[in-house]
Amino acid sequence: MDDSIQPLFTFGVIADIQYADIDDGYNFTHTRKRYYRNSLQLLRRANEKWKTETVQPSFILQLGDIIDGFNKKYEASQKALDTVLTEFDRTGIAVHHVWGNHEFYNFSRQDLITSLNSQNTDFAMREDEIKQKHPDNEQSYAYHFSPAPNFRFVVLDAYDVSLIGRQENSEQYNQALKILQEHNGNYDLNQPPAYSGLEQRFVKFNGGFGQDQLEWLDRLLSLSDQKLEKVTIVSHLPIHPSSTDPVCLAWNYDDVLSILYSHKSVVCFMAGHDHDGGYHQDISGIHHLTFEGVIETRPNNDAFGTVYVYEDRMKLKGNGRVPHRSLNYE
Numbered sequence: 001m002d003d004s005i006q007p008l009f010t011f012g013v014i015a016d017i018q019y020a021d022i023d024d025g026y027n028f029t030h031t032r033k034r035y036y037r038n039s040l041q042l043l044r045r046a047n048e049k050w051k052t053e054t055v056q057p058s059f060i061l062q063l064g065d066i067i068d069g070f071n072k073k074y075e076a077s078q079k080a081l082d083t084v085l086t087e088f089d090r091t092g093i094a095v096h097h098v099w100g101n102h103e104f105y106n107f108s109r110q111d112l113i114t115s116l117n118s119q120n121t122d123f124a125m126r127e128d129e130i131k132q133k134h135p136d137n138e139q140s141y142a143y144h145f146s147p148a149p150n151f152r153f154v155v156l157d158a159y160d161v162s163l164i165g166r167q168e169n170s171e172q173y174n175q176a177l178k179i180l181q182e183h184n185g186n187y188d189l190n191q192p193p194a195y196s197g198l199e200q201r202f203v204k205f206n207g208g209f210g211q212d213q214l215e216w217l218d219r220l221l222s223l224s225d226q227k228l229e230k231v232t233i234v235s236h237l238p239i240h241p242s243s244t245d246p247v248c249l250a251w252n253y254d255d256v257l258s259i260l261y262s263h264k265s266v267v268c269f270m271a272g273h274d275h276d277g278g279y280h281q282d283i284s285g286i287h288h289l290t291f292e293g294v295i296e297t298r299p300n301n302d303a304f305g306t307v308y309v310y311e312d313r314m315k316l317k318g319n320g321r322v323p324h325r326s327l328n329y330e
Contacts (some may be wrong), residue, residue, distance in 0.1 A: 049306070065272060161210050
């Protein structure tokens, strides 16, 4: 890191905290250790680091799965969420929350709009909200904000079309059910339909981006192109096959990539979900960063980063499992 050059601004990033006040356990396939209580300690260490940075982060990106689905079983969802949000509040730094599958294991979409909605933070003025068109009256959670001139961040709703993020009588739920029935013949839809390849992504714990949201994104990026902005997009689900295990990929990742490739303003796509993390720079020069998950990080390690933003590049200063990266704009 070159500390002699002052960044335009900085921001923190953390993914898959999945806090629960329960003993350590394992992932869905019982192959990976998960440290449920300790995830709060790792968040605390990240917060302390951000508070002592020479350049205070302008905001923090929380990339989804803020608490674990086990909280629902123990009727502890709200208490767990309050615990993590209280920890974030201690920094005094604005937090932009992405919604992941574990948010929907614990809460309805309407609950999240009330309790975990960073569209309405003072820092994130909604300049162009997606207009509600769906009969179930549940909006998509997608918005954008500009922390500095010529820079824009877009938060996407990767469970816009899904079984876990929508009511059963909704258009999006039925669309998701049709997609999974066409691609996954298993009784348990959380079991991948194949042992390898991109078909693995068609599982219940993933989702997709609805057509309204995609059209909104396309319009927004056209405006950013005109303004010569540099755009970073964030989502819980990764969208590039080379940046993640395919079982963690968004269902219609190719639709999003097609839109991104038609615009010159996009420089980076950040996601969580795959706890191993990943990175790929695609053919158009876009950096796809998948952040390592806190929940599967050992107590003596860390998993968070601080991004330093310059006119010609971003520098990710990683901690613990998150490596340093230099992300040059093409």
